[in-house]
Amino acid sequence: MNEIKWIKLSVDMFDDEKIKLLEKMPDGDTLIVIWCKLLTMAGKGNHKGYIMLTESFPYTEDMLITLIDRPAATVRMAMELFQRFGMVEFDETSSAFLLPNWTKYQNIEGMEKQRELTRKRVARHRQKQLEEPKPVDTPELPDGNVSGNADVTLRNGAREKKEESRKKKEDIKDKPHGQQVDLSLFESIWKLYPKKVDKKKAIAAYTRAIKKGTPHDTIATGLQHYLRYLDHNKHWLKPQDGGRWFEKERWTDEHDLSQPTRTSATPDHSQYDPSFGKELPF
Template sequence: MSEITWIKLKTDMFENDKIKLIEALPAADTIIVIWVKLLAAAGKANLNGYIMLTENIPMNTEEMATIFNRDINTVRLALQTFQRYGMIEVEGEAVRIKNWEVHQNIDGMERAKQLTRERVRRHRERKKQVQLEAPNEENHSNVSVTLRNATDIDKELDIDIEKEIDKEKKDIVPDKSDTIPYASILDYLNEKANTAYRATSKATQQLIKARFSEGFTEHDFYKVIDNKTTTWLNTDFAKYLRPQTLFGTKFEGYLNERVKGNENVRGSNGSTAGESKPSLRGFCSN
């Protein structure tokens, strides 16, 4: 995707009749925030108003709830509202901002796409030239001199390409300096709920990291998992025993629920110093 760092917002957007109708809804503020987040996501994707996770994968409702850090039911309500008022178009899982080309600077966005394609093309040509001109070590020094004599523009383009490559690597390679126990938490959830969620999922890691940044601890995650598996397992709510529900914005509420059978499971406010991680098979009695 050709990333755009800006979008256009009209200064009179709150005078629009559709926005006024939305402001009359109970969850008005959250719905309007979701609208702005959709506009920003469409600009970032730069694919004619489509809300995309990657260039080929549209962002679905659950992914929106996680990335936008909003309750999934509110996101569903927002999308239904936007669709009713003709603000979005829905094609399967794909969501597109209606009349995107009317409200945004399409020429500027298309120019950004062309520049990105040109950077990639020139980068590949230079790599190919290096391979052709440096078949052995004897020619390597000459090639290095040639590359060092590249124009300032070429150097800047190389830097942009390297940044894009680094960004893609960060999306799929876990940060080794990150000490958050993603694997332990997901292993515990999978065993308790009989699921198979991956600790390498970027969306799941973002949720867990957000809770750790708020001061919650590893043991808090185990308690939330115990509380909700005790109340939801083998019920219609079992489908919600998933990271985006358990580790989302309602985490503190789940943590402080008084669930029969889990009274002796302590979270961050009651853990003793040096208390070790519970066994996956015996953290609490059910």
């Protein structure tokens, strides 16, 4: 994210014909709330109107339903209406939703400046980590000055220990960004997980994976594939407990979405599972 804390809303927003039509529809107030939430999500991501979780990871419709926190049917109806009204478009190339008039109403110059400032700050931070301190010259003393040589040896030893400690700290700082554990990123994908069980175990597994060098985007993308797999087989497949899914690093699984995995030989769970056939909460 690029640290955008605000977006512009026109004072005559409710004079717009499209907004007036939306207000007159069933659940009109909810449609307006959904539209405002999409605006804030586009602003928070700061990707020129694209609604993205990260720069390479777009929100799917199911993810938007989860985060907007309104009835699924209402959100789907809203997205369809917004696209028919030209308020939202779906970019086939990036598989992402975008707001086509974003540059018309927002302070793009200011937002782009913020993106550039963020890039420069990151670049300065990395350059600072790479810089090594200048070596300190130790004055030479006459060979006969035993006491002086001893003092120099002690000072050098202390300096070497201090330098060694500093290098260890620099090594830790100089690790790739993917090794830094940002639990706010974990929270962003935990919100999407349909069965939020044993969160502490999930956090521990996520932290362990990030420290080992697994990029956050890899985990997020794996979860996206898992959600699609669940949706593809939602009439018989239930989601795994969240803690166990993260602990087993299930984001590495490969899922076949070409056809439902259940065959005629699979037992009919509806006969003994009262929750069979219910819609999953994502």
